[in-house]
Amino acid sequence: VAGVHAPADADPADIAWKALAANISDLVAMAATPRAYLLSVVWPKTGPDGLAERLVQGLSEAQQAFACRLVGGDTTRADAPLTLSITAIGETPGGVTPRRANARVGDVLVLVNTVGDAFLGLQLWRGELDGLDPPARARVRQAFLRPRPPVAIIQILRRLANAAIDVSDGLLADAGHIAAASHLGAVIDLADIPASAAGAAWIAAAADPVAARLALASGGDDYQIVAAMPRRNTQPFIKECAALGHTAQIIGEITQGEGLAVRFNGAVIETGPRGFTHF
Amino acid sequence: VAGVHAPADADPADIAWKALAANISDLVAMAATPRAYLLSVVWPKTGPDGLAERLVQGLSEAQQAFACRLVGGDTTRADAPLTLSITAIGETPGGVTPRRANARVGDVLVLVNTVGDAFLGLQLWRGELDGLDPPARARVRQAFLRPRPPVAIIQILRRLANAAIDVSDGLLADAGHIAAASHLGAVIDLADIPASAAGAAWIAAAADPVAARLALASGGDDYQIVAAMPRRNTQPFIKECAALGHTAQIIGEITQGEGLAVRFNGAVIETGPRGFTHF
Numbered sequence: 001v002a003g004v005h006a007p008a009d010a011d012p013a014d015i016a017w018k019a020l021a022a023n024i025s026d027l028v029a030m031a032a033t034p035r036a037y038l039l040s041v042v043w044p045k046t047g048p049d050g051l052a053e054r055l056v057q058g059l060s061e062a063q064q065a066f067a068c069r070l071v072g073g074d075t076t077r078a079d080a081p082l083t084l085s086i087t088a089i090g091e092t093p094g095g096v097t098p099r100r101a102n103a104r105v106g107d108v109l110v111l112v113n114t115v116g117d118a119f120l121g122l123q124l125w126r127g128e129l130d131g132l133d134p135p136a137r138a139r140v141r142q143a144f145l146r147p148r149p150p151v152a153i154i155q156i157l158r159r160l161a162n163a164a165i166d167v168s169d170g171l172l173a174d175a176g177h178i179a180a181a182s183h184l185g186a187v188i189d190l191a192d193i194p195a196s197a198a199g200a201a202w203i204a205a206a207a208d209p210v211a212a213r214l215a216l217a218s219g220g221d222d223y224q225i226v227a228a229m230p231r232r233n234t235q236p237f238i239k240e241c242a243a244l245g246h247t248a249q250i251i252g253e254i255t256q257g258e259g260l261a262v263r264f265n266g267a268v269i270e271t272g273p274r275g276f277t278h279f
Numbered sequence: 280v281a282g283v284h285a286p287a288d289a290d291p292a293d294i295a296w297k298a299l300a301a302n303i304s305d306l307v308a309m310a311a312t313p314r315a316y317l318l319s320v321v322w323p324k325t326g327p328d329g330l331a332e333r334l335v336q337g338l339s340e341a342q343q344a345f346a347c348r349l350v351g352g353d354t355t356r357a358d359a360p361l362t363l364s365i366t367a368i369g370e371t372p373g374g375v376t377p378r379r380a381n382a383r384v385g386d387v388l389v390l391v392n393t394v395g396d397a398f399l400g401l402q403l404w405r406g407e408l409d410g411l412d413p414p415a416r417a418r419v420r421q422a423f424l425r426p427r428p429p430v431a432i433i434q435i436l437r438r439l440a441n442a443a444i445d446v447s448d449g450l451l452a453d454a455g456h457i458a459a460a461s462h463l464g465a466v467i468d469l470a471d472i473p474a475s476a477a478g479a480a481w482i483a484a485a486a487d488p489v490a491a492r493l494a495l496a497s498g499g500d501d502y503q504i505v506a507a508m509p510r511r512n513t514q515p516f517i518k519e520c521a522a523l524g525h526t527a528q529i530i531g532e533i534t535q536g537e538g539l540a541v542r543f544n545g546a547v548i549e550t551g552p553r554g555f556t557h558f
Contacts, residue, residue: 085364
């Protein structure tokens with residue numbers, strides 16, 4: 001919904017890309033290879049010039065990036081913001097898929113790529129981001145408007161992960177979803193969460209670096225993956241991801257108990273409400 | 280979209296029923312047995328009391344009527360009308376399905392049940408319907424608010440029809456969609472289109488009975504089925520539908536050429552734009 005999930009004044013090509021990317025991201029988290037999608041559109045009664053053309057352009061670019069195609073849907077016009085509803089269809093050979101509820105005690109939590117750039121991109125969009133150089137600003141803007149779920153690692157996830165989730169609500173919230181669904185606890189150390197170059201620069205310039213790390217770990221919309229897997233699988237996982245151009249790093253583990261414990265260099269951090277809640 | 284596809288002030292239970300029914304109707308037209316559906320909801324920022332409870336109530340009743348269950352979706356809140364986007368999933372054993380584009384010259388057009396009651400129900404909702412008795416008014420109101428696509432005939436359709444479509448835009452428009460998709464023409468005689476008891480009473484009271492028949496054949500939202508099938512299949516089709524409590528009647532045929540010719544007792548009728556267009 002323009003104005004809720006993406007800025008109302010964003011390029012419709014970016015809104016369309018993000019809508020498809022967010023759905024592809026759910027497929028990646030299920031280790032499902034994207035095949036097709038259905039799209040329902042509510043067109044606003046008054047929209048910017050070239051709305052339909054820009055929307056089609058963004059979809060077309062996203063389809064190509066994520067190797068899936070439009071097979072159906074619906075369309076209408078209403079006195080409403082631009083609204084896109086997508087059902088993405090993927091394939092899991094043999095039905096093998098990591099599930100949120102399938103993490104085991106002792107599983108290691110691994111983050112694919114980095115999180116926080118989308119959060120910085122949102123701050124930039126709002127005019128509230130200081131101190132990054134122009135290339136870093138361009139990168140976080142792109143992370144926010146054109147997220148790229150790591151479709152290349154789907155088969156690695158399918159083979160090596162017990163549980164996985166995409167980071168849409170925020171890394172800490174989403175890791176907590178795995179723990180809760182598995183009726184277990186988890187611990188994550190902020191010092192182990194990798195930052196992008198932009199994120200690292202932002203942390204370095206922050207008055208409170210721990211609060212800055214917490215903000216990056218709580219921001220949503222990155223559409224990267226956090227997975228729980230047996231410790232013996234982590235090195236193959238990291239190595240195979242690297243061979244496809246994706247970094248992966250151990251950030252914590254699944255524990256007995258319940259809830260997510262957040263630490264910084266081993267010391268317990270008190271955290272407030274974490275991540276995006278839908279209402 | 281409340282206010283577009285259903286009255287904005289309708290009971291949310293009816294809006295939910297209609298949204299699912301309209302999707303189930305598409306499955307019936309493909310002779311696909313309903314299995315499951317995904318639902319995305321945009322909740323309005325301000326809605327009537329009990330909106331969620333009424334919506335769930337209507338969905339629950341529709342799920343039971345159509346034998347399918349909710350398996351996923353998404354939800355958000357926005358400054359927008361109540362918006363429901365449904366992807367319904369059905370099964371076509373062996374992939375056998377009547378397709379719009381599969382009608383053949385000489386195929387007979389058969390209508391399952393009657394059309395026009397939803398149109399009368401819409402007139403009633405708008406306060407523009409005169410002259411029906413209270414039971415007939417209750418029936419057309421129900422046809423408009425709680426359409427019942429004929430799920431019982433799915434297997435008959437699969438076995439006997441070459442092409443099928445559900446009547447959502449209006450019988451004449453939808454029959455025209457079959458002809459157009461099949462690169463053929465069609466002829467329908469208004470005198471052959473069955474009316475419900477309410478429809479018959481409305482025609483009988485109309486100043487221009489042919490215009491009245493045309494209106495019933497052009498109104499949308501009935502979610503009944505029109506199918507094209509070889510002439511030899513029509514009697515088995517009609518008989519098997521009757522055994523399941525659904526009437527079926529020959530209303531026309533597929534011809535060489537293009538476009539839909541509308542007749543009344545054999546005489547050509549000039550018709551204006553027919554049916555609901557999406558913009």
